[in-house]
Amino acid sequence: MSEFDKRQEGFEKKFALDEEQKFKAEARRNRLLGLWAAEELGITGDAATAYAKEVVAADFEEAGDADVLRKITADFAAKNVAITEQTIRAKMNELLAVAAAEVKAGK
Template structure:
């Protein structure tokens, strides 16, 4: 029975590790997206950092990526910046790949 318990604990630890890695990668992607959008919004310095943090925080409104997408899309539209929704979604996908690579490189 000890081997089974050890294997169960190992799988639980791997699940927790994978979940934490996913969370970090999503947060990193959202921060990178916020920085990208801040540049489009002509925000610099602390204003850009604050905006990126707001994008990260938007992800806690509901499950999935739609809350982050809606925030960035609405903010760009509010400033009359002509970036299509598909461009934002593509950028989110590109940044997700980059964020995963960065998290993996950090160990």
């Protein structure tokens, strides 16, 4: 194996690891976001955990965060929770930083 091949393999492994960590961080962020949204909706206990799982599952509908944002926005509107899309986006960014740190720390 040439030096170039070794270097390419190293980059590919790093890329795969980065993508895996990104996926885990986004899934964790969505779970944390779901728990936050459940609290805002007045959902507690096992129902809050189930709701958080629904939020995680919503992220698999399409690429990006739009599907998660759409679900939470619709759920807030249905329960007359006065939290703006901008606030939800800010919470998503805040929780992504928390989730990424947790994933990086191996939690």
